[in-house]
Amino acid sequence: MGKERRLLTLVICLVLGGGLLAAVLGASRAAGPHRGAAGARPAPSDYVDIQDVPRISEPIPAQGPDGSAGSVVMDCGRNEEGHYNEDNLVVSPGLRAGAHHTHAYVGNLSTDAMSTDASLDAAATSCRGGDRSTYYWPVLRRTDRPGSRPHENSAGHGNTGAILPEASVRVEFRGSPVSKVVAMPRFLRGMTGDAVAYTAASDAEVRARWGCSGAPDRPTTRYPRCPEGDRVTRTLVFPSCWNGLDTAGEGHRSHLKFPAADGVCPRGTFPVPELRVSLSYAVPAGAPMALDSFPEQRHSPKTDHGMFVNAMTERQMAGVVACLNEGRDCRM
Template sequence: MGNEHRLLWPLVCLVLGTGLVAAVLGASRAAAPQHGEVAGAYVDIREVPREAAPPTPTGPEGSAGRVTVDCGRNAEGHWNEDNLVVSPGLRAGAHHTHAYVGNLSTDAMSDDASLAAAATSCSGGDRSTYYWPVLRRLDRPGTRAHEASAGHGNAGEILPEAAVGVEFRGSPVSKVVPMPRFLRAITGDAVAYTAGKDADVRARWGCTGFPDRSTTDYPRCPAGSLLTRTLVFPSCWNGLDTGAPGHRSHLRFPSAQGVCPQGTFPVPELRLSLSYAVAAGTPIALDSFPEQRHSPRTDHAMFVDVMTDEQMREVVGCLNEGRVCRT
């Protein structure tokens, strides 16, 4: 009997120990994001091929100006899971978290009147709303309320933007006309991973100090370089609608030479430039729909123009006259 007890105890300890390890690992997995769930390769920016020369320079009929709108970098902590452009009136319709600059009231329930009456983070008074999915680091759990509210596999500490650039550019081949107030716009493809095509993939990822290299993968940047996201919006308007089914047909992209499709008119081209301080080797993930697996190809952004007619005239005048302006 004594021998049987001596043989049984190691077996009991082994079973209990295995169960304890499994429980700890299970709790750890539940609390921490799974790095393997992220779709998309990491690429060293120094190994990305240099890009060809930029498009044709602005011709004599073009609009060579640039306008920078200073809207800060979301110091106000404006985040939510809404998407006013794609899912108006639907709370948490994005299924992932968006970060904002500009209009401080924007959520799913916003309308033209509420946007026009709201406060703004833009120093020149632009009440437009500019927003994009957040970027997270996966080696740290999100502990604040807004970091856990999205669900759907979007977890981890949200990386703050080191800088947010809001810039409008003209057309290389013609003057631009004003955007209509309350124009809705989207760039990028939030379902690119499962769509099986890259026609609407527009965001480019890169690193500061490497202006001629960009990628649709997650870049690895050398020490001292910031990770960047650049999102360019369509700039050819049909002259009729401020929004459309599918959120795209009223605004089209120009050709590589800057020519707008027939039946559309060139409006100021919006560019959002986001940068982040990310230590080398840090696992990162873009917020996304669950089935998109945080692919960097799904990066996208939205915009609602709430500039007054006078503010828009100033932007257009600066672009058409070839000046460099800041608001």
């Protein structure tokens, strides 16, 4: 009986030990090539000298006879108001500090987790033309400088350092190369990029586009090391094919899709104005920088993302659509 008990104990230990080993290996695989605790600074491999990034000409689909070749730039400033919070109205509405990192905003000056369509509609805006839409993204920080201002220490979760203010913010809408665009519905929610790209199973949702102002033909998904005098750039391109039904969708993506490389929208969707938010930062050459992220994402540059809520009036949106469809370049 004693031998049988010892044998049973040995079998149980082997089973438990195997499970523990599998768990450790699984966690190691999930952590990827980075090392260190969650919330640690980016790995050296997350940075790249911009001269080592291959030149890539952005494929521009041929403009068809039915295309909408115009563009509309919204003059919304560069967050001179210091509008920051740790909320995410699109992904976590009603949840204070639901983002676990800090977002910067232009446009609607009231946006936070508790915003509603009605509150957005009644708020002031940084956009000179009166657009009350909200446009926002995670902040970029210098990790070699401690934060001392509001929102520089409040996010926690390993997001530390002085927030780098945007040197410029360009909010632009573009048309479709293959057809006219239709109006976005009021209070349409949209997002681009993958905030959990570091631990995701694939890069399917990665839309990060980093670069240097002096080398616009060298986009990268890594933090660029730019020459002295160049600005670090981020470009957030949003999906522009709407299902015609919903202002929000499952996973915050099902109602808005990206067009194919030739500009054609997926079946069952319609082209709406394509939003592009272009950001630039004055970062001294060699200064360490890191994007705010969830702790387990290790500040990976691939996790860059952005959100918006369209709060334009129907008249304002009609003006955007007309400008795009008529092939004009406008400012609003």
